[in-house]
Amino acid sequence: MKSAREIIDSYDGRPLRIMEVCGTHTHEIFRLGIRRILPPGLKLISGPGCPVCVTPCGYIDEAVSLALEKNAVICTFGDLIRVPGSNMSLASARSRGAEIRTVYSPLDALELAQSDPDRQVVFLSVGFETTTPGSCLAVRKAAERGVKNFSILSANKTMPRAYEALKGSADAFLYPGHVSVMTGTALYERLCAEGVSGIVTGFTADEILTALAAVVELSRSGKPFFRNCYPRVVRPEGNPAAVRLMDQVMEPCDAEWRGLGMIPGSGLKFRDRFAPFDARVKFGISELRGRDNPACSCGRILRGECMPPDCPLFGKVCTPAHPAGACMVSGEGACSAFYQYGEKIDE
């Protein structure tokens, strides 16, 4: 039997574009140097699976305004802090006196609110089905405990509509292992019936190479396909308890994706009875429309239309130390990975 590596190495069929949708996949693919060993016919492109990368500029503006104008304590995962907003990042807001704290869980933010009842604490909730249940749990606990000074600024997104928006961007998708743990695989079966091919896989070298070999093998028939190559972790039914929790606390809404624009039904907002924990309701702010750097190509990169080095800003004005676009900020963003792991070592 041929190894995954042999199957990949010997591929000489029509050019295949394979989009990894998950930021962790992007990072691992670069860390392992997988792009460097692919034959010319196989091309990996990085899709919109890094929550930081698809968070629109206006969201950062909202958070900055809550911190500076409403004097709220902002709690966030670390990688949002340096994402540029229209005028400034949360890091620059912090240097102007805003209180911005890094937390590792929304529950840490809730605890902070309970320990300091005189301050308003806002947790910045971005991410997909993997991180959303944590925010929902924090809100449910805040409601149970009657906490009045805790709220969430949400930019949570769900993947199904994004896949539909990305139809045609690639010949096959590497579906995200962690998101699929929550959502299960029914969606992928449905997409397959609609002509979209993809593989669910994990994050080790063997798992990623196996998925690529599966794409190569299954593409031969010319028919759409779906395989779960991560069955020890991803079950077809997903995690119904987490899905129920999300459904109890949040409901679908339209959402803006940096680079992809508005995708109907791809976001989540709080249901009415949890509205007191919605920072937009609590502080009476309306969603802001931010202004991205017009020269930044993050949007086209996220749609697979160009590669990071094609962007005029890449490596010049836009570097991990001074990011102009979101894909350069997060360690899981395509531009950051390209820059750090070196597209070509001798460049």
Add this chain to the structure above:
Amino acid sequence: MNERVTLAHGAGGQQTTELIDRVFKAHFSNPDFTADDAAVLTLDAGRLAFTTDGFIVSPCEFPGGNIGKLSICGTVNDLSCMGAKPLYMTCAFVIEEGFPMETLERIAAAMAATAKEAGVRIVAGDTKVAGRGQVDGVFITTTGIGRVMEKANLSGSRAKAGDAVIVSGDIGRHGCTILLARNEFGIEAPDVKSDCAPLWSTVEPILRAVPGIHVIRDATRGGVGTVLYEIAGQSRVGICLDAASVPVAPGVRGVCGMLGLEPLYLACEGRIVIFAPKESAPEIVKTLRSCPGSEDAAVIGEVTEEDPGKVVMLTEIGAKTLLPRPGGELLPRIC
């Protein structure tokens, strides 16, 4: 006992004397540690190495050590990496008002024990007390002087193409320990302890066993990855790192896997990276492995003419990629 340090302990009066007598003199006592304004020392002729380092680690006590032990190791190891036998040290404390006396005693005791282990004498010191909130717990600065071994010629600028890159043991334990000791992640890993150790007893045997070692550097803040980039830059050479051969303890690997961290960037406090001609690598590794704490020493890469200033990594699938340059938010207050 819940005695605490007060501002009076730093005011220079009777309480200061009491603090010094009870905590510092009691532990640091040696013939060169006097009540005079400065230690008067007689040194043999020859080259001296001289260095200083500040320590602000949080928390100040952690599995495998405390800020006191760290403050001796840090300076002893910097001297050792220049091929210098550590001889004398000074230490300056800035202590926060309200700091528990008992903890301070433990810190002083660890300093004394580590200095003894390293064969170095503490000959002078200073104590200041700052108001509550003006420092966090205790900050220590140590300065050390050592005699450079006659034939040692070590510098970060001396790495050459064809050198082997050797690490003296498993990496990333100190950084991982501090990360967990802050209790922000709810992860427990009882087998992860700081590697904090004085290294002259590791450096001296290899310098005696193998002449012609080019570079020795201790991997502290920024970890082994940072050292590799420093040497690649300072010596204008390329470094090819074989990722699979880098020793990492299973507990550290597990924690890094969970938190998405790269062990190559996590701080060590008892590890050195050695650059020496490839032919001498087996002897160096053998000598290291006979030193306590260095049993996992290994060759992790080699120096190349290509790609000067860069660290290229051979990944586990056999592809070559750049090791990302360390930067951004490395963990603060690690040492």
